[in-house]
Amino acid sequence: MRRALAGVALAAVAALGLGACTGQTDAEQERAGTIALLLPEAQAARYETSDRPTFEEVARQRCPDCQLLYANAEQDAAAQQEQAEAMIARGTDVLVIDAVDTTAATSIVAAAERNDVAVIAYDRFIDDPRVDYYVSFDSRMIGYEQGKAIVRALADAEPGEEPPGALLVHGSPTDPNSAALKAGVHQALDGADVTILAEYDTPDWSPTRAQEWVTAQLTQYAGRVDAVYAANDGIAGGSIAAMKAAGYEPIPPVTGQDAELSAVQRIVDGDQLMTVAKATDQQARTAAEVAVRVLRGEDPVASTTIGGVPSFLLAPTSIWADDVERVVVQGRIHAVDEICTDPYADACARLGLTDEGAS
Numbered sequence: 001m002r003r004a005l006a007g008v009a010l011a012a013v014a015a016l017g018l019g020a021c022t023g024q025t026d027a028e029q030e031r032a033g034t035i036a037l038l039l040p041e042a043q044a045a046r047y048e049t050s051d052r053p054t055f056e057e058v059a060r061q062r063c064p065d066c067q068l069l070y071a072n073a074e075q076d077a078a079a080q081q082e083q084a085e086a087m088i089a090r091g092t093d094v095l096v097i098d099a100v101d102t103t104a105a106t107s108i109v110a111a112a113e114r115n116d117v118a119v120i121a122y123d124r125f126i127d128d129p130r131v132d133y134y135v136s137f138d139s140r141m142i143g144y145e146q147g148k149a150i151v152r153a154l155a156d157a158e159p160g161e162e163p164p165g166a167l168l169v170h171g172s173p174t175d176p177n178s179a180a181l182k183a184g185v186h187q188a189l190d191g192a193d194v195t196i197l198a199e200y201d202t203p204d205w206s207p208t209r210a211q212e213w214v215t216a217q218l219t220q221y222a223g224r225v226d227a228v229y230a231a232n233d234g235i236a237g238g239s240i241a242a243m244k245a246a247g248y249e250p251i252p253p254v255t256g257q258d259a260e261l262s263a264v265q266r267i268v269d270g271d272q273l274m275t276v277a278k279a280t281d282q283q284a285r286t287a288a289e290v291a292v293r294v295l296r297g298e299d300p301v302a303s304t305t306i307g308g309v310p311s312f313l314l315a316p317t318s319i320w321a322d323d324v325e326r327v328v329v330q331g332r333i334h335a336v337d338e339i340c341t342d343p344y345a346d347a348c349a350r351l352g353l354t355d356e357g358a359s
Contacts, residue, residue, distance in 0.1 A: 032065035033295045035288075036087040038097040040124075041075040043205060044234055045260050046280045047098075048072070051123075054281040055096070058288035063295065075204045077101035077174075084108040088115050094291045098123040101174040118294045122287050125176045127307050132294060134311040135287040137278045139177040142316045143184025143231075146255040149274045149318065150185075150227045151192045153253035157226065164226035165197040167217050169210050169239055171231040173201040181231050181257075197221050202235055211238035218246045227253040233263035233275055240271050259319055261334050267321050268339060269347045277317045277327060286312055325353055 037055055039047045052070065059068050069087050073080035077100040084095060088111055095117050099105035102124050109128045112119045119126075121134040154164045168185065171178035178201065189196065198221070200213045210230070218225055228243075230236035236256035243251050256263045256275035266272035290312065293300050302310035319327050328334050336355050340348035348354070 032067070033063065033094075034067045034069065034090065034092045035059060035063070035094045035291050035295060036069040036084075036092040036096065037071075037122075038080060038083055038087070038095070038099075039070075039072045040080070040098045040100040041204070042072055043075070043207070044232065044258060046258050050280040051098075051284045054284035055288045058285050059292065062289060062292040066292070066295065073100050075100055077104045080105075081108060085111060088112060088117055092117055094118045094120065094295050096120045096122050096287055096291050097126070099126055102126045102176050103174070120287060120291055120294070121309070123177070123283065125306060125309075125311075127176070129308040131309045133290050133300065133302065134306060134309045135283060135290060136177070136311070136313060137283065137316050138313045139180035140184040140187075142257060142276050142278075143181035143186075144188045145184075145276060145316065145318050146181070146229060146231075146257065146274075147185035147188025149255055149320075150229055150253060151188060151194060153273055154194060154227055162224075163193045163195045165195045165221060165224040166227040166229060167197055167214060167221075167225055167239075168199040168229045169214065169231060169235050170199065170201045170229075171235070172203060172205045175205070178231065185229055194227070197224060202231070205232060205234060207234040207238035207241075209238075210235040211242045214239045214242035215245065218242060218248075225252060227273075229255050232257040233260040233272075234258075236263060236266070236272055236275070240266065244271075259328060259333050261338060264319070264324060264328055264334055264339055265341075265344050267319065268324060268344055268351060268353065270321070274318055274320045277319050277331070277333060279314065279317070279331075283314055286314065321351060324351065329353070 042048055056068060071083040073083060080100045095112050105126050106128045109119050109126060109130050113130050118132045121131050123136050125134055150166060170182050198217050202210045228239045230239050233256040236254050240251055240254055251271045253273040256272055259275050259277035263272055263275045290300050302312055304311050304313060317327055329336055336353060340353060
C-alpha cells in the first residue's frame with residue numbers, strides 16, 4: 001500500500017528538495033527531515049501567492065537540509081486525503097494541513113498518529129486533540145470587525161421608514177472558520193438597528209454560488225437590501241457583480257476578507273466598503289517556524305489553547321479606503337502600480353494614492 005501511495009504522490013504532490021543545493025542524496029535529505037504542506041484550494045489567490053511561497057522561503061532558511069513536499073487539493077477532500085497518505089508514505093515527519101473539510105481531516109490526523117507524524121492545523125481548526133498545534137487568525141474577531149463595519153456604514157446612511165436590511169453571505173459550511181466568522185458578525189449585529197433579511201452558507205467559498213444567491217435575494221427583497229456581509233473578498237466580488245447586474249448604483253456597503261488585489265481596487269473605487277488583512281505571510285512564517293522546531297524535537301510555547309490544541313492566533317487588520325496607503329502599500333501587501341491601473345487611476349488620485357506618496 002505504501003508503494004502504491006508513493007506512486008500517487010508523483011502525480012499529486014509537488015516535491016521541493018530544499019537540500020538539493022547542498023549536493024545531498026535523497027536518503028540524506030530524508031534523515032534531515034521532511035515537512036509537508038497541504039493547502040485546500042486556489043480560488044482564493046492568497047494560497048499560491050502568499051501562503052505557499054512564504055512557507056517555503058522560511059522553511060529553506062530555517063532548515064536548508066530538509067525536504068519539503070507540497071500539494072493543493074483544489075477543494076477536493078478525497079484528493080487531500082490521498083495527498084496526505086502519499087506524503088506520510090514518503091516519510092513525512094511534520095504535516096502542515098489547511099483542511100478542505102475539517103471533519104473529514106480527522107482521518108488524516110489518525111493516519112499521521114499511526115505513523116508518528118506530527119500535525120499542524122493551518123488556517124482552519126481541526127477539532128481533534130491529536131493535532132499538535134494550530135496556527136491561524138482569530139476568525140471570530142474578523143467576523144465581529146466585519147459586522148461592526150456594516151453597523152457603522154448603515155448608521156451614516158439616511159434614516160428610512162424601516163430599519164436597514166442586510167444579506168449575510170457566509171463562507172463554506174465545511175470550514176470551521178466560517179462558523180467563527182458567523183458568530184462574530186452576529187455578535188456585532190445583535191442589538192443593532194439592522195434587519196437580517198437572509199443568510200447563506202456558500203459552498204466551497206464559491207464566488208459564483210454567492211453571486212447566484214445574492215441575485216435571487218435582490219429579487220425577493222427588492223429595494224430592501226442596504227448592505228451585504230460577505231465573508232471574504234471572493235464572495236464580495238460575486239455579491240457586487242450581482243448588484244451591478246441588478247442596476248444598483250451606488251453599490252450598498254459590502255465587507256470582505258483577505259485584502260485581495262481586486263478587493264483593494266474595489267475599495268479604492270468605492271464598490272466595496274472594506275476588507276480584513278490577515279497578513280498571511282506572517283501566518284505562513286509562523287507555521288513554518290513551528291514546523292521546523294517540532295521537526296527538531298522542540299516544544300514551541302503557544303499563546304493559547306483551543307479544544308485542547310496549543311494554538312497561535314494572529315490579529316487581523318481592517319482596511320477601509322483611507323487605510324489603503326498605510327496598511328496595503330506601506331505594508332507591502334500590494335504596490336501602488338498594481339492597485340492603480342488605468343481603470344482605477346482617477347479613484348487613486350482622489351485618495352492621493354501615488355508612487356510619490358508611497359515612497
